[in-house]
Amino acid sequence: MFQDTPIYILLASLAAALALISLLYPKRRYPLYKNDSTTIQKKPLQPTPSTYPLKSYTLPQITSIGRFPSYAALTGVPLPNAYPTFNISTAKPRPYRPFRWAYHHTMALTKLEPDWWLELESTYPSRLLQRQKIFEQYGDRIIRKLSSMGAAGWRVDVACKEVMEMVVQFLCARYPQYFRLDAQSYVLYNKILGKEFDIYCMDPMQVVFQNVPEDFAIVLPDEGKGGKYVFVAGMICSSVGWDLGEKIGRVLGEVHGPVPEYKEKMGMSMDRYFSKLTTDKPIQRGSWDIVVGEPLFMSAEEKLGMTTNEQDMNIKEEDLTLRVDWQTLRRLPLSGGIVFNYKALFTPLKEFEDEPGVPALVEKVLREGNKKILEYKGTWHVEHVALPMLERMRRKQAEMGIWEEGREVKTLEESPFYRGWEEKWRRQQGF
Ligand SMILES: *[C@@H]1O[C@H](CO)[C@@H](O)[C@H](O)[C@H]1NC(C)=O
Ligand SMILES: *[C@@H]1O[C@H](CO)[C@@H](O)[C@H](O)[C@H]1NC(C)=O
Numbered sequence: 001m002f003q004d005t006p007i008y009i010l011l012a013s014l015a016a017a018l019a020l021i022s023l024l025y026p027k028r029r030y031p032l033y034k035n036d037s038t039t040i041q042k043k044p045l046q047p048t049p050s051t052y053p054l055k056s057y058t059l060p061q062i063t064s065i066g067r068f069p070s071y072a073a074l075t076g077v078p079l080p081n082a083y084p085t086f087n088i089s090t091a092k093p094r095p096y097r098p099f100r101w102a103y104h105h106t107m108a109l110t111k112l113e114p115d116w117w118l119e120l121e122s123t124y125p126s127r128l129l130q131r132q133k134i135f136e137q138y139g140d141r142i143i144r145k146l147s148s149m150g151a152a153g154w155r156v157d158v159a160c161k162e163v164m165e166m167v168v169q170f171l172c173a174r175y176p177q178y179f180r181l182d183a184q185s186y187v188l189y190n191k192i193l194g195k196e197f198d199i200y201c202m203d204p205m206q207v208v209f210q211n212v213p214e215d216f217a218i219v220l221p222d223e224g225k226g227g228k229y230v231f232v233a234g235m236i237c238s239s240v241g242w243d244l245g246e247k248i249g250r251v252l253g254e255v256h257g258p259v260p261e262y263k264e265k266m267g268m269s270m271d272r273y274f275s276k277l278t279t280d281k282p283i284q285r286g287s288w289d290i291v292v293g294e295p296l297f298m299s300a301e302e303k304l305g306m307t308t309n310e311q312d313m314n315i316k317e318e319d320l321t322l323r324v325d326w327q328t329l330r331r332l333p334l335s336g337g338i339v340f341n342y343k344a345l346f347t348p349l350k351e352f353e354d355e356p357g358v359p360a361l362v363e364k365v366l367r368e369g370n371k372k373i374l375e376y377k378g379t380w381h382v383e384h385v386a387l388p389m390l391e392r393m394r395r396k397q398a399e400m401g402i403w404e405e406g407r408e409v410k411t412l413e414e415s416p417f418y419r420g421w422e423e424k425w426r427r428q429q430g431f
Contacts, residue, residue: 054278054336059154062334071166074333076280080115080174085431088178088192091121092429093345096324098286098416099361101409112282112328118170118212124192127213131237134297141245143205145233156232159218159335164204167212209235215342225251229274238344240298274338282330286416289323289377290386294346311384320349320386349386352393355418356402359393364409
């Protein structure tokens with residue numbers, strides 16, 4: 001979330017990552033083309049020179065490449081491996097626990113794992129339905145594309161189309177048992193929903209919206225605004241306290257609005273970072289919050305109505321959920337835009353019980369973390385229930401021998417997961 005999250009934490013780490021990434025230039029090597037049903041083999045385009053390190057293409061060049069080029073070859077990020085044991089009925093998201101202690105000693109950003117750009121799970125049909133209802137209620141506050149952006153307006157359409165094609169290519173490669181694209185008719189078959197999508201007869205954003213219950217936001221540099229990145233298109237259903245409609249067309253610095261310490265800590269470096277982010281260096285990160293229930297979307301008015309200075313004494317332990325917004329960001333190869341992708345994942349706090357070190361870590365952050373950030377997250381509203389609960393779980397873990405009292409609390413080695421997560425996750429899914 002742009003506002004929901006202290007995104008400046010992302011930015012602080014981006015600055016560090018930048019130094020690292022710049023060391024890696026210019027050793028870019030594209031992997032071999034991978035044959036699959038959604039990739040039409042083509043020679044890579046010859047980019048316009050002189051825009052190093054970023055490549056750029058003219059509209060005629062992009063038009064000549066046609067439909068479904070190999071985005072793996074264009075970006076340097078391989079297609080995901082097929083996941084044949086995956087079963088949508090029982091699939092659970094990976095248990096992201098992106099807690100860090102101390103904040104400034106750790107790097108919040110990691111390289112995107114190409115297999116996990118998009119991640120489907122058992123709530124897929126119901127989440128899609130919920131998102132559809134939000135869209136019906138709020139319309140272009142949820143899905144929207146900037147209609148005019150001066151001379152580079154065509155880039156907005158190119159960016160939307162390439163995101164759609166990248167999404168379809170990913171789904172067909174990752175979940176071939178559920179998604180198939182007919183290479184002649186360009187009909188996408190979604191076997192989970194039992195639906196067909198004639199993708200070039202639809203708005204590309206709708207193709208994505210109706211097949212992936214995740215949020216997407218696209219930004220493009222705007223020459224008219226000194227090359228600053230402007231929010232040009234997106235579909236955002238899981239924002240709390242703001243909506244896409246009010247952010248579209250604005251530069252990113254404005255989008256972040258009231259995130260505490262954003263300006264002081266980050267200043268201009270975000271645009272600088274973006275101007276150097278290459279297609280082969282996508283990034284993933286998570287932000288978290290502890291909330292009551294599973295609030296997905298809340299408009300600014302609703303959020304305002306909820307803001308209170310009181311702790312609700314009626315909240316029960318079982319009402320508390322960890323909300324993780326798992327985010328990725330990557331450069332789009334043709335339009336030159338950047339796409340952010342978010343999914344909101346909810347986990348009952350009670351799950352921490354058998355996750356070694358997690359209760360102690362969260363307790364530490366809530367008790368001693370940066371006050372401004374915690375205030376911003378609003379954790380104070382749930383602390384009176386969460387803290388005793390976390391403390392009890394921590395003590396129980398000490399009794400069980402999976403945590404030692406008095407041990408130094410810091411970011412888990414397995415971050416963003418925890419020791420033994422995969423075994424528990426597989427057991428819960430049955431595959
Ligand atoms: C990839 O597909 C192309 C076109 O269908 C085919 O000519 C080529 O032999 C394939 N390459 C491999 C390695 O399978
Ligand atoms: C997926 O899981 C469901 C529920 O356990 C089961 O009925 C179904 O047979 C599984 N599908 C496959 C392909 O294993």
